[in-house]
Amino acid sequence: MTARRVKRAFKYRFCPTDVQAAEPSRTFGCVRKVYNLALEARTDAWRSRREHVGHKATAAMLTVWKKTEEPAFLNEVSSVPLQQALTLSTGEKVTNPRHERRDRKRLARAQRELSRKAEGDGSNRAKARRRVACIHARIADRRRDGLHKLTTRLVRESQTIVIEDLTVRNMLKNGHLARAISDAAWSEFQSMLKYKATWYGREVIMVDRWFPSSKPCSVCGDVARTLPLDVRIWTCGCGTTHDRDVNAAKNLLAAGPAVSACGAGVRPQRGSSRSGLSALKQEALQREP
Incomplete structure (x- = not known):
């Protein structure tokens, strides 16, 4: 019989000096700032334009924020934790x-x-x-x-x-x-x-069961016409290939702040027969309280 290989883990207590402790404290503050800025941008985009703002867009915003006068202090810390702070699955x-x-x-x-x-x-x-x-x-x-x-x-x-x-x-x-x-x-x-x-x-934010989490592309916002349950991977017209479950998780996470801010569910806008719009082409709208 072959012996089982056991992986061992070691924990060490970190006791930084006052000078060393200042760096992670500064980083945590910058991460909170970026998180709140991105949350505000995504919420405003959703409430005003019903637009999904993904990681790529917020990453571009982060570059702009660093160049502005007020949050210029973001340049003083590593960019990695700031990118990780950008509210996806x-x-x-x-x-x-x-x-x-x-x-x-x-x-x-x-x-x-x-x-x-x-x-x-x-x-x-x-x-x-x-x-x-x-x-x-x-x-x-x-x-x-x-x-x-x-x-x-x-x-x-x-x-x-x-x-x-x-x-x-x-x-x-x-x-x-x-x-x-x-x-x-x-x-x-x-x-x-x-x-x-x-x-x-x-x-914990509960998104309305009628929110079309699987069909919208989490990158461009375009809605797939049909998406049978047995289709687990699909490609959007923008060229992005999605895992059905991961894409749905990203859409839910993008819709979550709007639900939290407004205290309402999120439901799809169904096409009206009078307007001639197809019910399959749905846009996620916030339900009025």
């Missing part, structure tokens, strides 16, 4: 652990054994029922443990989290996806995220 995907699938055969076997036990077969039926219950409990414990770890990490690493207000109950009516959706426990994930955000002083 990291592109990280969290796969469905599918806890139920791991014990599906064992659960099916235990349920068949239980079904074969007669109602009057006291002790044997009780044992079979406990075996089924134990498997269900093991699945639920693994699922809950995974959700706690994920939501805690997201809340600790993020100041603002934007999620879609999905109707899980209706989604469960899809026979092809119901089992996977149930196993992912989206409702429980949402609930954990909200109360942990309250604990840590974070903000």
